[in-house]
Amino acid sequence: MNPDNSDTKALFAAHALLPDGWRTNVLLEWNGAGTLVAVTPDVAAAPAGVARAAGPLMPGMPNLHSHAFQRAMAGLTEYRANPADSFWSWRDLMYRFASRITPDTLGAVARWLYVEMLKAGYTSVCEFHYVHHRTDGARHAQPAELAQRVVDAAGETGIGLTMLPVLYQYSGFDAQPPRDAQRRFVNTTDAFVELVGALRDARPEHGALRYGVAPHSLRAVSEASLRAAIEGADAILPGAPIHIHVAEQRAEVDACMAALGARPAQWLLDRFDVDARWCFVHATHVDADEVHALARSGAVAGLCPTTEANLGDGIFPAADYLDADGAFGIGSDSHVCVDWRAELRLLEYGQRLMRQQRNVLASPRTAQVADRLVHAALAGGARATGRPVGALAKGARADWLVLDAAHPNLAEQTGATWLSSVVFGEHGQTPVRDVFVGGEQVVNDRRHRDEARHYADYRRALSRLLMDA
Numbered sequence: 423m424n425p426d427n428s429d430t431k432a433l434f435a436a437h438a439l440l441p442d443g444w445r446t447n448v449l450l451e452w453n454g455a456g457t458l459v460a461v462t463p464d465v466a467a468a469p470a471g472v473a474r475a476a477g478p479l480m481p482g483m484p485n486l487h488s489h490a491f492q493r494a495m496a497g498l499t500e501y502r503a504n505p506a507d508s509f510w511s512w513r514d515l516m517y518r519f520a521s522r523i524t525p526d527t528l529g530a531v532a533r534w535l536y537v538e539m540l541k542a543g544y545t546s547v548c549e550f551h552y553v554h555h556r557t558d559g560a561r562h563a564q565p566a567e568l569a570q571r572v573v574d575a576a577g578e579t580g581i582g583l584t585m586l587p588v589l590y591q592y593s594g595f596d597a598q599p600p601r602d603a604q605r606r607f608v609n610t611t612d613a614f615v616e617l618v619g620a621l622r623d624a625r626p627e628h629g630a631l632r633y634g635v636a637p638h639s640l641r642a643v644s645e646a647s648l649r650a651a652i653e654g655a656d657a658i659l660p661g662a663p664i665h666i667h668v669a670e671q672r673a674e675v676d677a678c679m680a681a682l683g684a685r686p687a688q689w690l691l692d693r694f695d696v697d698a699r700w701c702f703v704h705a706t707h708v709d710a711d712e713v714h715a716l717a718r719s720g721a722v723a724g725l726c727p728t729t730e731a732n733l734g735d736g737i738f739p740a741a742d743y744l745d746a747d748g749a750f751g752i753g754s755d756s757h758v759c760v761d762w763r764a765e766l767r768l769l770e771y772g773q774r775l776m777r778q779q780r781n782v783l784a785s786p787r788t789a790q791v792a793d794r795l796v797h798a799a800l801a802g803g804a805r806a807t808g809r810p811v812g813a814l815a816k817g818a819r820a821d822w823l824v825l826d827a828a829h830p831n832l833a834e835q836t837g838a839t840w841l842s843s844v845v846f847g848e849h850g851q852t853p854v855r856d857v858f859v860g861g862e863q864v865v866n867d868r869r870h871r872d873e874a875r876h877y878a879d880y881r882r883a884l885s886r887l888l889m890d891a
Contacts, residue, residue: 429454431861434468437837438822439480440814444837448479452820456629456860461814475824477855478840480796481814482545482821483762484803486724487665487703487753489550490532490572494880494887495519496758509671509733516756517603519887523553525562525571527883532575534880537870538760539581543854545821546582546803546811548753550636550665550703552590552607554617559605565613566621573625579876580864582819584807586636586665587621589614589651594641595681607638611647615654622658629819630860632808634663639670640678640686645693652694663699663808665724666690669712670704670735687712696721701806703753706736713739717748722806727768729755737772741782744798751803761852763845766795790838792845820861829853 430451438448438461445463449472452458468474495516504511539547551569555561564570569587576583590607593600600608609617622633635655637643643651655662669675669686678686687708690696696719703724708716716723725738733756743750752765759765770791773782781791788794804812811819825832825840831847832840844853857865864871 430459432469432472433475434465434472435475435479437478438463438475438814439478439837439841444478444840448814450479450814450820450822452861456820456862457810458814458816458818458820461816475856477827478825478837479814479822480825480841481800481812481818482823482857482859483543483800484751484807484812485539485544485547485753485762486701486722486751486803486806487550487726487755488535488547489552489756490535490575491520491523491528491553492516492755493535493538493757493760494527494531494884496756509735512733514603517601520553520606521557521603522887523568523606524886525567527887528553528568529571529575530876530879530883531887532572533579533876535757535760536575536579536581537873537876539754540579540857540859540864541854541868541870542761542763542852543823543857544581544754544760544762545823545857545859546584546807546809546819547576548584548586548634548663548665548701548807549576550586550588552588552636552638554587554609555606557606559608561613564620564624565617566624569617569621570624573621573631576631579870579872580859580862582630582807582809582811582821582859584632584634584663584809585621586634586663587614587618588636588638589647590638590642591644591647592642595677597644611650611654614651615658618655619658632663633659634665634808635659636665639667639674640682640689641674648694661699661808663701663806665701665703665806668702668705669707670730672707672736675707685709685712687716691715691719698722698749698805699808701751704730704735704738706730706738708739710742713742713748714746717743717746720749722802723748723750724753724806725750725765725769726753726755727765727772728759729753729757731768731772732756732758737776738769740769741773741777744783744785744794749802749805750798751806752799762799766792766799766845767848770795790842792841795845796841819859821859822857823854824856824858826853826855
């Protein structure tokens with residue numbers, strides 16, 4: 423224990439997943455700001471008065487892509503009203519649902535979603551937030567009113583947040599004017615930078631909160647507005663994360679080639695200083711050259727397999743990308759599923775179905791595919807958040823999960839197979855027992871500390887959103 427820091431807290435774990443693998447008899451110490459000040463394995467015995475974890479510890483998983491309001495429409499688009507149903511027809515339904523969102527309902531939906539994320543073991547989230555204005559497109563008196571409700575939802579529930587206000591200007595390439603259904607999203611570049619600054623001033627950054635920017639996609643911004651937005655954001659948020667949808671649909675790639683003369687990922691890589699602060703969300707339809715260029719850049723591929731499957735997007739070339747040492751993280755995006763284990767499982771299963779092989783994403787260095795995927799998603803997700811998360815190490819946030827070693831999928835096993843069983847076992851209740859964020863316990867024995875109230879608020883919000891839907 424650190425005698426010079428009276429607010430230091432500690433926890434002893436018989437087993438903990440550290441950057442170099444599972445270690446035994448680990449003492450974690452953290453300060454009042456929620457930062458780990460020491461992580462010491464092979465401790466002879468738990469110090470007197472220090473609590474013991476109820477099971478093996480692993481770092482909390484970052485969720486690098488979320489549209490919070492879409493949680494309330496999960497399951498509502500699973501019918502075929504259009505014989506040519508696709509991402510684009512789904513988008514039309516989503517726009518109609520977005521038109522119903524109010525500040526109060528958005529806050530309630532976000533709070534419940536974040537409860538679900540925490541219970542699943544996501545301890546931080548990147549919120550790609552684009553519903554900015556009133557239903558008629560007019561600005562709120564406080565321009566960042568809706569974004570503030572999401573920031574407040576994260577604070578109330580205890581999840582770490584990277585808030586990414588979205589710049590949205592056009593309905594398609596060649597500066598096609600926005601549709602009426604998109605009017606709640608649209609800002610000029612100056613208004614967007616003003617909104618980001620107002621949000622930062624109203625809700626200043628702290629250990630659990632970071633800001634970044636999210637140009638929606640190349641079809642929704644111009645090259646000039648993309649540059650101006652990044653420069654404007656850098657003036658108030660130096661080095662902030664930059665997230666952008668890239669190459670989610672083949673039709674988007676074709677339209678980009680027709681309008682800009684290049685594929686979306688390659689166009690960005692050729693014209694911007696793409697580096698580790700960038701996250702290319704989806705990047706589903708990247709070719710072999712883009713795979714290697716994206717990997718070399720240090721940017722993160724933001725993969726959302728359950729949403730990509732739900733929307734019929736396609737399958738990311740994960741095997742080639744990982745072989746090129748590309749960084750990736752996972753997100754729940756539209757929230758048809760809120761479970762990092764399912765995202766990683768589907769990521770691997772998609773590769774198996776394409777190649778008709780097993781354990782495709784294992785490597786000579788990491789023969790256990792789950793171990794490779796978990797460590798990579800922790801590291802890439804952390805990079806995308808712009809926050810020191812994703813590891814049990816000195817200087818990182820004190821975010822971790824306690825696994826239930828008595829769960830049927832883990833019982834009688836050891837660290838050699840724990841991650842495999844956590845990721846690839848789908849039986850009964852979650853093996854995530856407890857969750858800590860910034861050193862504070864937010865989930866105890868699979869129950870969030872304020873679960874009942876947030877669920878009641880969510881149901882009231884749903885009743886309003888779904889009325890006459």
